[in-house]
Amino acid sequence: MDxxxxxxxxxxxEAWFQPIVGAAPFKVEGYEIQSHFRGEPLKPFFQEDDVPIEYQLEVMGHVVRQAFQKVPSDTQAFILIRCRPAWLFENGGEDFLHVLRTVDSSFPKERMYVTLTDVQVDDFDRLGRIVAYYQNSGLKVALDRAEATSLERVFSMSPDMLIVDLSSMIEKKTVSASYPHLLQTMEHLCDQLGAPLLYKNISHLGQLRYAWQHGGRYYMGNLLGEAAPEWVMTCPGMEVLIHEVPMFYKYDREQMNRLFQLEQD
Known part of the structure; x- marks a missing residue:
């Protein structure tokens, strides 16, 4: 991409929306804003270090403004807006905050999540101070790929949402023995922080089962609903959860019954 x-x-x-489905009501509760240029994702543009940050912020501002023009005024959904930590270091975070301030002021700040995509930075203390500044201004902050971030940094940042990437989990049979413990740690972290847990890149039922078993409050991925240029109120994930969650309960109950029978024997 040039x-x-x-x-x-x-x-x-173009600003696109990927739906986020809630675990309890089985409905779309949020959206992640994604960006495309001539049908291709703009992610490489935003990750390219050779592109000046001011140009990235200018393009991101265009994406955000276009996205919120499509957001219904009566929606109760929350919005995830991706952000590189490097953007927050520009002018103490004011430059990216200016991008967000161009949004229609009627959308509540408390339902707007700034999603940090890579926090492996040298000056983490400074990043933490900027995150606190954003939170004090009324915005929420989500930490993407929380499973790849040290526990110390997660607690230090105190994000309002943790996002776990399940893309490495191709098939359930290939999961390492430590993987369930990792997800249990993420679930425990969310309990300690009082933050919801979102599992993303769910593409098959094995991933969805793991997300449901390990404290997932929100789910996102192509199995549940693909990104689209239009705002949608429903997605396939609603029907998937309605059908599959009772099966998860049934499977777990059968597993428990077998364990009880084994103990009696």
């Missing part, structure tokens, strides 16, 4: 082409042709940038 970065200059993206900068010169902002009219060809």
């Amino acid at each position: 970065a200059l082409d993206v900068i010169v042709h902002p009219e060809e940038i």
Whole structure:
């Protein structure tokens, strides 16, 4: 993707929405804003270190403004907006905050999550202070790929949501013995922080079962609903959860009964 082409042709940038389904009501409760340029994801553009940060922020501002033009005024959903930590280091976080302030002021700040995508930075203390500044201004902060972040950093940042990436879990039979313990740690962290746990990149039922068994409050992935350029109120994930969750309960109950029978024997 030609970065200059993206900068010169902002009219060809599109904001897309990927639905996030809730575990309890089995309905769409939130959306992650994604960006495309001529049908291709803009993620490489935002991750390219050779592209000046001011240009990335300019393009991100276009994406955010376009996205919130499509958000219904009466929605109760929350919104995830991806953000590189490097963007927060620009002018003490004010530059990215300016991007968010261009959004329609009627959308509540408490339902707007700034999603930090890579917190492996040298000056983590400074990042933590900027995160606290954002939270004190009324915004929420979500930590993406929390499973790859040290526990010390997670507690230090005190995010309002933890996001766990299940893309490495291709098939249930390939999961390592330590994987369930990792997810249990994420579940415990969320309990300690009072933050919800979102599992993303769910593409098959094995991943969904793990997410449900390990404290997932929100689910996102192509199994549940693909990203689209239009705001949608329903997605396939609603029917998937309605059908599968009773089966999860049944399976767990059968497992417990077998354990009880084994103890009696």
